[in-house]
Amino acid sequence: MPDDGPTPLTGRRLLVGVTGGIAAYKAALLVRLLVGDGADVHVVLSRGARAFVGPTTFEGLTGNAVRSEAWEDVPDATHVELGRTADAVVVYPATAHTLAKLAHGFADDLLTTTALAATGPLVLAPAMHAEMWEHPATRANVDVLVARGADVVGPATGPLMGGDRGVGRVVEPETVRDHLVTLLAPGADRTPAAVPGPLSDVRLLVTAGGTREALDPVRFLGNRSSGRMGFAVAEAAAERGADVVLIAAPTDLPTPAGVRRVDVVSARDLDAAVRAHEGAVDAVVMAAAVADFRPEDTLPTKWRRTDGPPTVRLVANPDVLAGVVERRGAAPRPVVVGFAAQTGDLEAAAAAKLADKGVDLLVANDVAAAGIGFESAENAVLVLHRDGARRDVPRAAKRLVADVVVDELHTALRRTAGAQDGTGA
Ligand SMILES: Cc1cc2nc3c(=O)[nH]c(=O)nc-3n(C[C@H](O)[C@H](O)[C@H](O)COP(=O)(O)O)c2cc1C
Numbered sequence: 001m002p003d004d005g006p007t008p009l010t011g012r013r014l015l016v017g018v019t020g021g022i023a024a025y026k027a028a029l030l031v032r033l034l035v036g037d038g039a040d041v042h043v044v045l046s047r048g049a050r051a052f053v054g055p056t057t058f059e060g061l062t063g064n065a066v067r068s069e070a071w072e073d074v075p076d077a078t079h080v081e082l083g084r085t086a087d088a089v090v091v092y093p094a095t096a097h098t099l100a101k102l103a104h105g106f107a108d109d110l111l112t113t114t115a116l117a118a119t120g121p122l123v124l125a126p127a128m129h130a131e132m133w134e135h136p137a138t139r140a141n142v143d144v145l146v147a148r149g150a151d152v153v154g155p156a157t158g159p160l161m162g163g164d165r166g167v168g169r170v171v172e173p174e175t176v177r178d179h180l181v182t183l184l185a186p187g188a189d190r191t192p193a194a195v196p197g198p199l200s201d202v203r204l205l206v207t208a209g210g211t212r213e214a215l216d217p218v219r220f221l222g223n224r225s226s227g228r229m230g231f232a233v234a235e236a237a238a239e240r241g242a243d244v245v246l247i248a249a250p251t252d253l254p255t256p257a258g259v260r261r262v263d264v265v266s267a268r269d270l271d272a273a274v275r276a277h278e279g280a281v282d283a284v285v286m287a288a289a290v291a292d293f294r295p296e297d298t299l300p301t302k303w304r305r306t307d308g309p310p311t312v313r314l315v316a317n318p319d320v321l322a323g324v325v326e327r328r329g330a331a332p333r334p335v336v337v338g339f340a341a342q343t344g345d346l347e348a349a350a351a352a353k354l355a356d357k358g359v360d361l362l363v364a365n366d367v368a369a370a371g372i373g374f375e376s377a378e379n380a381v382l383v384l385h386r387d388g389a390r391r392d393v394p395r396a397a398k399r400l401v402a403d404v405v406v407d408e409l410h411t412a413l414r415r416t417a418g419a420q421d422g423t424g425a
Pocket residue numbers: 018019020021022023046047048049094095096097098127128129132161
């Protein structure tokens with residue numbers, strides 16, 4: 001019997017896989033919530049999980065046997081039966097190791113074998129240290145799983161094992177339970193945007209990467225922007241439920257989950273793409289490094305050494321950020337976020353650019369400082385609001401900096417919403 005009346009989970013068969021992270025103890029709370037909703041919960045522990053939690057707690061909570069290996073209960077073909085009949089498979093917490101196995105189709109224990117036999121949705125709640133979460137191997141595995149339709153919930157930012165802080169903390173059991181309720185509600189839309197997040201009513205346009213201005217068919221004038229900061233902002237916003245379009249200048253970075261990507265090359269391409277989308281969004285985050293100048297002429301054939309050194313005349317590109325602000329005029333939307341790569345006195349330069357460009361939020365970083373900014377995995381920024389509020393973000397992984405930038409954008413959106421309806425809230 002459900003604790004508080006029927007929910008979309010009542011009578012559903014749920015498979016909860018628990019893997020070997022310190023957060024495994026929280027799985028008992030998740031299982032208790034699901035049982036409280038009247039779900040028939042079956043728990044599978046990975047070998048790693050057994051180092052952290054034992055089967056007795058889960059057997060007591062669910063009334064079902066807890067297994068780990070595919071070769072237990074061979075006549076019942078448990079691995080196939082559990083997978084086929086589950087309305088959803090949830091892995092809570094999901095270690096980097098299990099994410100890698102799931103991404104590559106490994107089936108060396110009951111959980112991964114069952115996941116291959118499963119036909120319903122797969123919900124993953126990753127938990128690990130920030131460095132593991134941000135490792136390109138984990139990023140790639142998560143991208144594969146999301147592209148295949150898995151729902152990745154979290155991880156959250158906060159205290160981690162060993163006194164560390166950062167992204168990698170498992171989301172709370174209630175978050176996963178709420179996710180399942182949305183997912184399994186009758187007639188539910190299975191798109192990630194259907195799962196509500198704090199920005200689920202926000203449409204966002206993000207630009208990222210460095211534009212390229214062609215000199216001839218093989219050469220271009222470019223810059224050192226890697227695109228990581230803008231991609232991290234797009235990812236952080238999408239994870240909070242925003243509908244994100246990402247305009248990406250050339251980069252090898254994978255598209256963040258749930259984000260629509262538009263690839264561009266030059267500043268003029270980027271300008272055209274921004275104009276095409278700006279009218280339909282609540283905020284524009286201009287993280288791309290857009291070339292101020294381009295060669296006046298692009299040579300139709302490759303310039304050869306024997307032609308001697310070319311003389312290149314440059315002409316100005318459109319100021320994309322200024323254009324967005326100008327076209328918006330006095331309207332409260334879109335809220336405009338500018339990025340400024342500065343050298344020298346960061347604060348003075350940031351304040352000057354904020355006033356000069358007329359943006360709502362300016363994110364400034366010192367590109368002359370070692371180990372941050374262009375081409376690096378970390379950043380340290382100063383966020384200035386038009387109304388004078390400010391936030392210093394000390395050196396951290398770009399994804400963590402992106403979380404703060406998205407928080408500040410959320411504040412700016414709330415402020416302008418308040419201005420619109422007159423509440424000032
Ligand atoms: C104390 C301790 C805590 C761990 N916490 C995590 C964690 O939070 N996330 C993770 O991905 N791996 C963590 N590991 C490493 C995993 O236990 C290890 O990769 C294991 O092979 C995972 O196997 P499984 O995914 O099959 O459970 C931890 C290891 C130890 C010893």
